[in-house]
Each structure stands twice: as structure tokens, then as C-alpha cells.
Amino acid sequence: MKKQLLFILALFGLALTISCNQDDDGLNPETFEIESTEFFTVLSTYENGWINEARRVNGSGQVTTEFGYHENGYIKYYRIYESSSIDESFLSMEIERDENNLPVSSRFYRKSGELYLSLDYESGLIFSKEIFNENSTTLFQYQNGRVQSIRKESKDGNTLTDINYNYDTETRRTVITSSGETIFDEELFIDDSGFGVASEDYIPLAGFISRNDQNTTSINNFFGSSITEYFSLEAFLENGFVLNVPLVTDRFDEDENLKFITNSDLRRQLAEQYALVERKILIGGSSFRDRSISAGPNFEERDILRQMKEDDNTSFTAIYGDQYNSQNFIGRNTVVVAVFRNLPTDTGLRDRIIEIGKKQAENYTSDNALEIPEEDLSLLSRVFFEVKVHSANIENSDGFVVKSRQDMMEVEEMLLSAPQVVIERHYKSY
Numbered sequence: 566m567k568k569q570l571l572f573i574l575a576l577f578g579l580a581l582t583i584s585c586n587q588d589d590d591g592l593n594p595e596t597f598e599i600e601s602t603e604f605f606t607v608l609s610t611y612e613n614g615w616i617n618e619a620r621r622v623n624g625s626g627q628v629t630t631e632f633g634y635h636e637n638g639y640i641k642y643y644r645i646y647e648s649s650s651i652d653e654s655f656l657s658m659e660i661e662r663d664e665n666n667l668p669v670s671s672r673f674y675r676k677s678g679e680l681y682l683s684l685d686y687e688s689g690l691i692f693s694k695e696i697f698n699e700n701s702t703t704l705f706q707y708q709n710g711r712v713q714s715i716r717k718e719s720k721d722g723n724t725l726t727d728i729n730y731n732y733d734t735e736t737r738r739t740v741i742t743s744s745g746e747t748i749f750d751e752e753l754f755i756d757d758s759g760f761g762v763a764s765e766d767y768i769p770l771a772g773f774i775s776r777n778d779q780n781t782t783s784i785n786n787f788f789g790s791s792i793t794e795y796f797s798l799e800a801f802l803e804n805g806f807v808l809n810v811p812l813v814t815d816r817f818d819e820d821e822n823l824k825f826i827t828n829s830d831l832r833r834q835l836a837e838q839y840a841l842v843e844r845k846i847l848i849g850g851s852s853f854r855d856r857s858i859s860a861g862p863n864f865e866e867r868d869i870l871r872q873m874k875e876d877d878n879t880s881f882t883a884i885y886g887d888q889y890n891s892q893n894f895i896g897r898n899t900v901v902v903a904v905f906r907n908l909p910t911d912t913g914l915r916d917r918i919i920e921i922g923k924k925q926a927e928n929y930t931s932d933n934a935l936e937i938p939e940e941d942l943s944l945l946s947r948v949f950f951e952v953k954v955h956s957a958n959i960e961n962s963d964g965f966v967v968k969s970r971q972d973m974m975e976v977e978e979m980l981l982s983a984p985q986v987v988i989e990r991h992y993k994s995y
Contacts (some may be wrong), residue, residue: 588744597947602911604981610950611636612634615907616950627654632841638906638949639666643841649676660837667963671837673823681823684833689963696827698765710961715768724883728768730755739771741883749884758893759860761885762992764814767828770886774860782892784854792849792901792926793921798839801848813991814888828990830951831898831957832965838900838953842934845919847903847926850895859892861993885995892991899980901930902964904947914944921945926952958983 575681599616601607604624609617615638621630625648632643644659655678673682685693690710696703701724702938703717715728727740735756741749749771753760759774811829821956825832839846862870873881903926908915921941928934929952953964954976967973 596911597909597914598911599907602910619647619659623648625652626775627652627932630655630841634906634949635664637664639664640841645840647676658836658840660840661687662837666838668837671833671838673826675823682827690961694827696766701763701765703766703768716764716766717766726768726770726883737769739769741770743880743883748880758858758890761889763886764888767824767992769890771884772860772889773866773873773885774862774889778863778866779858779860782859784858785854786854787851787852790849791921792847792903792930793830794845794943795842795848797842798835798846798848811989813989814993829957831900831955834955835900835902838964839904841906843906843908844915845905847923848900850898850900852898852988853896854988855896857892857894860889861891874995888992888994890990891993893987894989895985896988897915897956897958897980897983897985898988899954899958901926901952903950903952908948917941918944918948918950920948925950929973932970934970956968956980956983957988958986969973970983 566749572835597614599607599610599614605619605621607616608620610619613636615636616634617636618631618633620628620632623675624631627648628645629646630643635639635641640662641664642659642661646654647657648654655676656674657676659672661671663669668684668686668691670686671682671684672680675681678696683693684691684696685695690707692707694705694707696705699720701717701719703715705712706714706716711730711732713730714728717726718724723744725742727738729738731737732755734752735754737754737755738754739749740747751770751771753769757772758779760772761770762768791802811832812824826836827833837933839848903922905919905922908918916946921937922945924935924937924941925945928937952967954967954973956963958964960981963981965972965976967976
């Protein structure tokens with residue numbers, strides 16, 4: 566518990582030390598207008614001058630982002646394009662959210678332009694997730710945000726995998742058929758380490774490793790990253806923060822980031838809400854690893870494994886996949902994000918507002934309150950500014966909006982009382 570308290574204190578206090586230097590002379594802004602520039606076009610605005618629709622282009626004239634905001638400043642939609650060559654680009658993701666900032670739908674694409682991941686939501690909760698691979702299609706069905714069933718079908722129709730979850734018994738019934746014949750039908754534990762996966766989608770299959778061969782090791786390790794300015798979400802994720810690796814494998818995959826988003830609710834939340842950034846975004850976070858659970862085949866299981874693969878590798882892969890879950894880290898992780906939208910074009914005014922937002926974030930996340938003049942608070946109120954807390958430990962959460970120090974204290978209490986979860990999974994090839 567002491568380590569967990571340190572986790573919270575570091576996250577919301579010591580780790581959130583923010584440099585907030587500001588010119589004492591201040592600025593006297595003449596305009597809050599949001600104007601088009603060489604690489605940014607305002608297509609339409611609301612009566613208050615905030616953006617309705619806009620787009621960005623790069624130096625080659627290629628569209629990089631198309632987006633729209635609701636009148637209250639929340640994201641309505643955005644489409645992000647990535648360059649595949651000097652004169653070609655592809656749609657990498659498209660997101661739709663409602664006026665209450667709840668997700669409606671999300672689509673993620675491969676560099677080939679093919680759809681890889683499709684997600685749909687009802688009342689902000691995920692109810693359908695579909696993964697499209699070269700050799701198979703996998704459909705997840707949810708109820709109240711919790712997965713109820715998984716169906717994976719090979720493109721040739723020869724192999725079908727059905728997984729149905731029973732949370733009362735903490736089991737999942739897994740039925741696998743090949744060429745119309747049932748080759749596997751068992752009730753498996755939901756939370757077992759050592760289960761097999763197909764690396765194309767990482768759905769849980771059968772495991773040949775005995776529960777007796779699973780080892781638990783105490784870690785008691787904390788990592789914290791202070792709230793820092795970034796120009797993009799990717800810059801934060803590439804900065805070595807532990808959230809960059811919710812899934813670790815010994816097999817290189819060019820679609821690695823897509824699989825992170827597919828298999829980590831927290832990574833998906835961040836991608837859906839913060840891939841679109843105006844000028845700068847403020848992000849920090851913490852991770853507490855309490856323990857790890859590792860699993861691997863013993864000598865007897867290695868011999869059995871080798872023989873099974875030699876006898877019928879096709880059936881073995883259908884039942885056990887091509888990798889197995891070798892280690893899980895249990896604990897807590899949290900990300901704090903402060904986002905700005907509808908920032909004015911004027912560079913000096915824009916930078917001043919960002920500095921004011923830093924101070925406000927500090928006041929929300931620390932007991933050491935900084936004095937912010939009413940004039941500055943008035944400037945901040947003229948743009949969209951929001952501080953939000955995300956955590957893998959709170960089920961079915963799309964994040965918690967924080968508008969005061971009291972709000973943050975309530976989030977801290979919620980995080981301390983929430984159960985620990987698997988925050989990182991490792992896989993090894995057979």
C-alpha cells in the first residue's frame with residue numbers, strides 16, 4: 566500500500582512539477598481570430614469564432630488531417646492521412662465522437678490502405694470490434710463494454726474459432742473446428758498466463774502450460790513521467806514511457822502500433838481522443854508494477870509440444886497459435902492529458918494561453934496552488950481547455966474530466982481503491 570500511495574503522490578504531485586515562466590508584462594491581445602494559413606485552412610466556424618471544420622496539408626500539398634469540432638469544442642470527427650511517398654498518402658485512421666465526447670466509431674488502416682480495425686460504440690461503450698487480416702476476420706461482441714464472445718473465421722472458411730465468456734465462473738469456452746470437424750472444445754480460465762495466441766490478432770486460444778508452472782514474482786517498481794509539452798501523442802509514446810509497450814513480442818511486426826491499439830483499451834482511448842493536436846498537448850503519467858506472473862513449458866511439455874507440431878502443425882497452430890503468453894505485469898497505470906482546441910492564430914497569444922493552461926493543470930493536480938490572475942483565467946476560458954485522467958484500472962472508462970483540485974482528489978481515491986490489472990503482456994514464439 567505504501568508503494569501505491571507513492572504511485573498516486575508521484576502522479577498527482579511530485580511528478581507533475583511544471584515550469585510555468587511567464588512575462589510579467591503580459592500581452593494585450595487584439596484578436597482571438599482563428600485564421601487560415603499556408604498549411605491550415607478553416608473551412609467553417611461557429612458564431613463564436615470556434616472551428617466547425619478545417620483541414621491541414623503538408624509542404625507537398627497533401628492533406629494530412631481533416632477534422633470537425635462540435636460547437637462545445639469536443640471532437641466531431643477527424644481523419645488522419647500518412648504519406649506513403651512524396652506524392653501519395655493513405656488514410657491511417659478516422660474517428661467519430663458525439664457532443665458529449667463519447668466515442669461513436671473508429672477505423673484504423675494499414676499502410677496498404679486496407680481496413681485493419683473497426684470499432685463501434687453504443688452510449689460510449691464498445692459493442693463491436695472487428696479485425697481484418699490477410700487470412701482471417703475476427704469479430705468481438707460486447708455487452709456493457711465487456712467482451713462476451715469472439716468469432717474468428719479463416720478466409721478460406723476451413724477454420725472457425727468460437728470463444729464465449731462466462732464471468733460468473735471466470736471461464737471462456739473455446740471451440741475450434743477445422744473442415745467441419747471439432748478439433749478442440751474446452752472450458753478455459755479467463756485469467757490464465759501461458760495461453761496461446763495467433764500473432765495476427767492476439768485472441769486467447771488454448772494453453773499447453775500447466776497452472777503449476779506459473780511463477781509469481783514481486784516487483785514493487787514505480788515509474789513516473791511529469792506532465793510535459795509535446796507536439797503530438799506519438800512523440801509522448803515514443804519517449805520511452807511504459808505505456809508504449811502494452812504488448813511485447815519477440816516477433817517484429819510493421820503494424821505494431823495498430824496491435825497496441827487493438828489490444829490495449831488505454832492505448833485505444835489515447836489514439837481516439839488525442840491523435841489530433843492543436844499546436845501542443847500536455848501529457849504525463851505513472852506506472853506501478855506490483856508483481857509479474859510468468860509461464861513457460863517444462864521439460865515434459867517441451868517434448869509434447871515438439872511432437873504435436875511435428876505430427877500436425879496446422880491443427881496445432883489452430884488450437885495453440887504461433888506464440889504463447891509468457892509473462893504478465895500486474896499493477897496500475899495512469900495518464901494525465903491537458904488538451905487545447907480553438908487556439909488563436911496569433912503566436913504570442915497562443916503561447917501565453919498554453920502557459921496559463923500549464924498553471925491550471927498544476928493547480929488541479931497538486932496541493933501547491935499557483936496564483937492565476939483573473940485576466941489570465943479569462944483568456945483561458947476563451948479557448949477549449951480540458952484536463953483528463955485515463956487509467957487501465959477503471960473498467961469501461963473513457964477517462965475522467967478534472968475541473969478542480971477536488972475532482973482530482975476524487976480520482977486519486979478511485980484509483981487507490983480500484984483493483985490492480987494486467988498492464989503489460991509479453992509473448993514468445995513457440
